[in-house]
Amino acid sequence: MSSSANNNTTDEQHMQAEEYHNEDVEETYVEDDEVADVVNDDDDDAMEGAESEGEAEDMMYDEDEEGSEAAREGEVLLEDDSIQGFFTHKEPVFSVSMHPKDPHLVVSGGGDDRAFVWRADSGETVGELDKHEDSVSSVQFSSDGTFVATGGMDGKVNVYRTEGLAKCAVLEGPDEIQWINWHPKGNVLLAGANDASLWMWSLPTGDFMNVFNGHAAPVTCGRFTNSGRQIVSGSEDGSLIIWDPKTAAIVRQYLPSDERFHKGGITALAISKDDQIILTGSMDGTAKLVHVNGSVLGSLENATESVEAVGLCSVLPLAASGSVDGSLSIWDINTMRLRTTLSHDDSVTGLLWHDESPLLTSVSMDCTVRTWDARTGDCVRVSRGHQEGIMDFALSRDGHTVVTASDDGCCLVFSQ
Numbered sequence: 001m002s003s004s005a006n007n008n009t010t011d012e013q014h015m016q017a018e019e020y021h022n023e024d025v026e027e028t029y030v031e032d033d034e035v036a037d038v039v040n041d042d043d044d045d046a047m048e049g050a051e052s053e054g055e056a057e058d059m060m061y062d063e064d065e066e067g068s069e070a071a072r073e074g075e076v077l078l079e080d081d082s083i084q085g086f087f088t089h090k091e092p093v094f095s096v097s098m099h100p101k102d103p104h105l106v107v108s109g110g111g112d113d114r115a116f117v118w119r120a121d122s123g124e125t126v127g128e129l130d131k132h133e134d135s136v137s138s139v140q141f142s143s144d145g146t147f148v149a150t151g152g153m154d155g156k157v158n159v160y161r162t163e164g165l166a167k168c169a170v171l172e173g174p175d176e177i178q179w180i181n182w183h184p185k186g187n188v189l190l191a192g193a194n195d196a197s198l199w200m201w202s203l204p205t206g207d208f209m210n211v212f213n214g215h216a217a218p219v220t221c222g223r224f225t226n227s228g229r230q231i232v233s234g235s236e237d238g239s240l241i242i243w244d245p246k247t248a249a250i251v252r253q254y255l256p257s258d259e260r261f262h263k264g265g266i267t268a269l270a271i272s273k274d275d276q277i278i279l280t281g282s283m284d285g286t287a288k289l290v291h292v293n294g295s296v297l298g299s300l301e302n303a304t305e306s307v308e309a310v311g312l313c314s315v316l317p318l319a320a321s322g323s324v325d326g327s328l329s330i331w332d333i334n335t336m337r338l339r340t341t342l343s344h345d346d347s348v349t350g351l352l353w354h355d356e357s358p359l360l361t362s363v364s365m366d367c368t369v370r371t372w373d374a375r376t377g378d379c380v381r382v383s384r385g386h387q388e389g390i391m392d393f394a395l396s397r398d399g400h401t402v403v404t405a406s407d408d409g410c411c412l413v414f415s416q
Helices: 003-048 053-077
Strands: 084-086 093-098 105-110 115-119 125-128 136-141 147-152 157-161 167-171 177-182 188-193 197-202 207-213 219-224 231-235 240-243 250-254 266-271 277-282 286-291 296-301 307-312 318-323 327-332 337-343 348-353 359-364 369-373 378-383 390-395 401-406 411-415
Touching: 093 401, 105 136, 105 147, 105 401, 136 177, 147 177, 157 188, 167 197, 177 219, 188 219, 197 219, 219 266, 231 266, 277 307, 277 318, 286 307, 286 318, 307 348, 318 348, 318 359, 327 348, 348 390, 359 390
Parallel strands: 093 136, 093 390, 266 307
Antiparallel strands: 084 411, 093 105, 105 115, 115 125, 136 147, 147 157, 157 167, 177 188, 188 197, 197 207, 219 231, 231 240, 240 250, 266 277, 277 286, 286 296, 307 318, 318 327, 327 337, 348 359, 359 369, 369 378, 390 401, 401 411
């Protein structure tokens, strides 16, 4: 593509972005103008009946203050800290993933059944991937960036070579796809489904490798361990299972029947760098720390509603849990004590610790991206730009770039 074509594309996207972000503001100013016309008519009548010019001047001064306040309210709607955006989706965007080697290459998927690969530095569309028959629930680049996959509520996973975006496989078998996850060291793809199963395939051939049965409800979260030697998955039935990928056998499981474990569905999980500790979040409002040997190490209880996001710091013995009640709790996992409570103005939908850092980034239905220093509890940056809640986000390995997926149908890029 020529440079002039690139510039034209970028200009059109910036115009779309500007039109989108100004739409609500324009409506606000139209309403303000209508109100101003009515006020001015009333003001003229009042001035005619005023006993002195001083009274009229006082009324005009009060009206100027009201107009200034309305203008200030309008300016709030314009607040946008993003440095770039992608606006081609027509429905909520549910999932976003960043290329592991080129943080400017992004894939997103959403409720319009579509997925796109695009550039975070220019907003330019690299390519539109084949449309699913239902919402695209999960997208992800492979660990080395060679492949990109999209999982849909239609039960299909489409896999493409990142170079040229040629489709190499259509994976079928499970019910509605809840999430997908690539093996950390090989071209093997895992998917969790609404029918309580997990499926695993080898790429680029798309050969079926294993199906994992053991949960009794949708598999809401799961992933390979960091070594790739095991799989961990959590379900709406409240069970957490560790699997052997080669045999599909259950290595260990944690069940609601255990008094120390969750009494509600599991919503999220995180695994420590050495693969020894698993942190889970649950609809019961708690987070649990468990050891891979089967022991429950502790219960982290600070939220009043479902815990939807969890994470473990790689450099300090700290854990984080984010809840629907807007709280973001930081825990000392050596003592199992609450270190500090941070907060969003609405549900916390995701959190990620920065690599080899005590910094933590979280997103929320309050439309903000916030970065925190877990050592002090200070919020070091707040980024705004979305008009509706943030559903998912990706963080570059250097922690300097955040890409968000929102209920407003847009993806935005923020510099941290």
